[in-house]
Amino acid sequence: MSRLERRFEELRREGRAALIPYIMTGDPKPQGTTDLMHALVRAGADAVELGMPFSDPIADGPVIQGAGERALAAGCRLRHSLEAVSEFREQDRETPVILMGYLNPIEIMGREAFIAQASAAGVDAVLIVDLPPEEAGTLAEDLRAAEMDLVFLVAPTTVPERRERAMSLASGFLYYVSLKGVTGAGGMDVARVRTELAGLREKTALPLGVGFGIGDAETAAAVGEFADAVIVGSALVGQLHEAADRGESPAIAAETFLAPLSRAVRNAAGNKPDNQPDKQEDAAVK
Amino acid sequence: MSVEAKKTDGQGPQSLRDMPDAGGHFGIFGGRFVSETLMGPVEELRQAYEAARSDASFVDQFETELACFVGRPTPIYPAERLTRFAGGASIWLKREDLCHTGAHKINNTVGQALLAQRMGKTRVIAETGAGQHGVATATVAARLGLDCVVYMGSEDMRRQESNVFRMRLLGAEVVPVESGSRTLKDALNEAMRDWVTNVDDTFYIIGTVAGPHPYPAMVRDFQSVIGREAREQMLDVTGRLPDAVVACVGGGSNAIGMFHPFLDDSEVALHGVEAGGDGLESGRHAAPLSAGRPGVLHGNRTYLMTDDDGQILHTHSVSAGLDYPGVGPEHAWLHDIGRVEYGSVDDKAALEAFHRLSSLEGIMPALESAHAVAHALELAAKLKPEENVLVNLSGRGDKDMATVAAQQGVAL
Numbered sequence: 001m002s003r004l005e006r007r008f009e010e011l012r013r014e015g016r017a018a019l020i021p022y023i024m025t026g027d028p029k030p031q032g033t034t035d036l037m038h039a040l041v042r043a044g045a046d047a048v049e050l051g052m053p054f055s056d057p058i059a060d061g062p063v064i065q066g067a068g069e070r071a072l073a074a075g076c077r078l079r080h081s082l083e084a085v086s087e088f089r090e091q092d093r094e095t096p097v098i099l100m101g102y103l104n105p106i107e108i109m110g111r112e113a114f115i116a117q118a119s120a121a122g123v124d125a126v127l128i129v130d131l132p133p134e135e136a137g138t139l140a141e142d143l144r145a146a147e148m149d150l151v152f153l154v155a156p157t158t159v160p161e162r163r164e165r166a167m168s169l170a171s172g173f174l175y176y177v178s179l180k181g182v183t184g185a186g187g188m189d190v191a192r193v194r195t196e197l198a199g200l201r202e203k204t205a206l207p208l209g210v211g212f213g214i215g216d217a218e219t220a221a222a223v224g225e226f227a228d229a230v231i232v233g234s235a236l237v238g239q240l241h242e243a244a245d246r247g248e249s250p251a252i253a254a255e256t257f258l259a260p261l262s263r264a265v266r267n268a269a270g271n272k273p274d275n276q277p278d279k280q281e282d283a284a285v286k
Numbered sequence: 287m288s289v290e291a292k293k294t295d296g297q298g299p300q301s302l303r304d305m306p307d308a309g310g311h312f313g314i315f316g317g318r319f320v321s322e323t324l325m326g327p328v329e330e331l332r333q334a335y336e337a338a339r340s341d342a343s344f345v346d347q348f349e350t351e352l353a354c355f356v357g358r359p360t361p362i363y364p365a366e367r368l369t370r371f372a373g374g375a376s377i378w379l380k381r382e383d384l385c386h387t388g389a390h391k392i393n394n395t396v397g398q399a400l401l402a403q404r405m406g407k408t409r410v411i412a413e414t415g416a417g418q419h420g421v422a423t424a425t426v427a428a429r430l431g432l433d434c435v436v437y438m439g440s441e442d443m444r445r446q447e448s449n450v451f452r453m454r455l456l457g458a459e460v461v462p463v464e465s466g467s468r469t470l471k472d473a474l475n476e477a478m479r480d481w482v483t484n485v486d487d488t489f490y491i492i493g494t495v496a497g498p499h500p501y502p503a504m505v506r507d508f509q510s511v512i513g514r515e516a517r518e519q520m521l522d523v524t525g526r527l528p529d530a531v532v533a534c535v536g537g538g539s540n541a542i543g544m545f546h547p548f549l550d551d552s553e554v555a556l557h558g559v560e561a562g563g564d565g566l567e568s569g570r571h572a573a574p575l576s577a578g579r580p581g582v583l584h585g586n587r588t589y590l591m592t593d594d595d596g597q598i599l600h601t602h603s604v605s606a607g608l609d610y611p612g613v614g615p616e617h618a619w620l621h622d623i624g625r626v627e628y629g630s631v632d633d634k635a636a637l638e639a640f641h642r643l644s645s646l647e648g649i650m651p652a653l654e655s656a657h658a659v660a661h662a663l664e665l666a667a668k669l670k671p672e673e674n675v676l677v678n679l680s681g682r683g684d685k686d687m688a689t690v691a692a693q694q695g696v697a698l
Contacts, residue, residue, distance in 0.1 A: 055466060135319055155322040177323055180323055
């Protein structure tokens with residue numbers, strides 16, 4: 001069982017959703033990514049999503065684009081993301097880390113080299129925004145052989161056949177993109193997402209995460225009632241950047257921002273419907 | 287178009303013109319590398335395009351627009367004085383510079399805009415570098431009554447003020463892109479972001495043979511009218527196929543449109559010319575096939591200008607239309623199998639060719655096309671007088687007046 005699977009299993013027993021914050025490697029400051037990751041965990045993060053900077057982030061809105069541009073300008077690259085995870089693991093052996101980014105830096109490093117280095121660093125899962133199941137080749141298997149998961153996205157525009165393909169190939173969890181748009185867009189329709197997730201649950205035992213458009217405690221609480229993971233990116237990244245601009249500590253800003261969201265997902269626990277233990281057991285057998 | 291498709295169907299599996307595969311792959315290149323939200327829309331587009339290309343009424347509509355709106359067929363022109371100057375093979379020009387709006391770009395925008403209309407989309411978006419594709423899109427949007435938004439790097443807007451004004455005159459909204467290097471690749475990123483947000487009513491008209499499947503194949507099909515006409519015209523006028531065909535390659539739409547109908551004619555040598563900028567050794571160029579490596583950008587796997595960390599490099603060329611870090615995946619494949627020979631021409635040689643063609647033939651080429659002319663001059667000199675070199679003159683040079691003047695220290 002991977003670290004990520006173990007974490008979802010624990011939370012299932014607690015009956016609540018995971019809170020997964022996203023930060024960009026090297027932002028808001030080139031140094032201090034590891035400290036920031038620890039701060040997120042202190043503030044209630046159940047797993048950490050770490051962005052790998054890329055020059056052409058087509059799925060990201062202005063906030064995460066800005067973070068990536070600052071990180072790149074400061075010299076941060078894929079290898080620094082791996083180094084940050086490695087350093088994080090010196091003190092934290094429990095919190096799963098998910099790398100999120102784009103394919104080209106991984107292709108240029110070489111898939112084999114990437115898997116070896118990510119595994120050595122203590123990465124638990126990888127989410128590659130511009131790598132749909134059709135183009136993944138054997139990457140999912142190869143990552144699993146190194147005890148890492150490949151997370152796939154499902155969007156409102158994903159047709160049923162393709163949803164099934166993503167489910168059969170993904171491990172760790174399935175990431176539901178809550179709206180048509182880029183990261184950080186507003187206006188998520190919680191009721192519609194709830195219905196969509198119910199539909200997905202009938203087809204898969206994988207934990208279901210929801211992201212793109214969750215930026216406050218209220219939405220986090222609402223999504224925490226029916227999702228297995230609440231993913232928060234742009235809103236947090238924006239706060240960190242503003243704090244750094246004011247000369248304040250990003251770690252403190254992260255804790256301040258995340259605390260109410262953490263309370264929200266923990267309070268939502270009581271409202272969480274049945275987690276379908278039958279299917280969960282099936283998955284464990286596999 | 288469908289006529290073309292039927293011809294290739296009969297040629298069996300040996301044909302080089304049967305690519306891509308069902309997933310949009312040209313060998314290891316091409317494919318669909320987009321965020322999940324766009325996978326649905328690109329598949330919907332593929333299906334709509336497949337249906338349209340085998341629908342005679344759509345093909346008719348496209349061909350009618352090409353004839354009466356674009357001004358096709360464009361002629362081939364024997365460049366006699368240029369030929370004498372080169373001192374070898376005869377040089378022929380395919381006059382895409384005579385198309386409405388001054389370049390081949392409009393062949394594709396007409397095709398895609400008609401498809402958008404057929405799909406019930408009311409809004410079209412486009413990316414543009416020099417502004418030629420933006421102008422061609424704005425033109426067709428005006429013609430068909432579609433809302434039009436063009437994304438353009440703020441740096442390019444500054445360099446190409448008059449094209450920005452043209453697009454606005456045509457009723458398009460031009461949105462400055464402030465991210466990344468503020469040039470063409472960033473404009474493409476921003477157009478993708480718009481599309482992912484507005485997929486329900488919006489059609490994204492990509493300007494070159496790149497992007498996720500079906501764009502590379504679809505844009506090629508719309509542009510193949512260039513090569514089909516030229517092939518017939520050369521047969522009519524010279525009685526045989528040309529010995530060599532030359533075209534410039536940025537993303538590569540004019541080149542693939544010219545080359546594709548010749549791919550199975552093994553006796554015809556095909557030459558793609560990339561932008562050498564300040565020279566390949568300087569690193570300041572836009573020649574991914576000559577000096578790049580395979581990677582993934584903008585929805586497809588292809589040759590890219592990328593550093594050792596997988597970040598996309600800034601490019602440089604005197605011609606904004608070639609200033610792009612990638613190249614269409616079919617070119618990447620044709621490069622690897624050796625069917626097309628790709629080389630590069632630097633800024634200096636391209637400018638010389640610009641002046642040469644202007645002064646010897648009274649034809650002012652776009653700086654993009656001037657790269658092809660420069661290469662053709664070199665090539666013709668090595669060939670025999672009875673041989674023929676066909677050059678795709680993809681656009682006219684009016685848009686480049688300010689750039690050329692600046693090179694000579696003249697303020698306009």
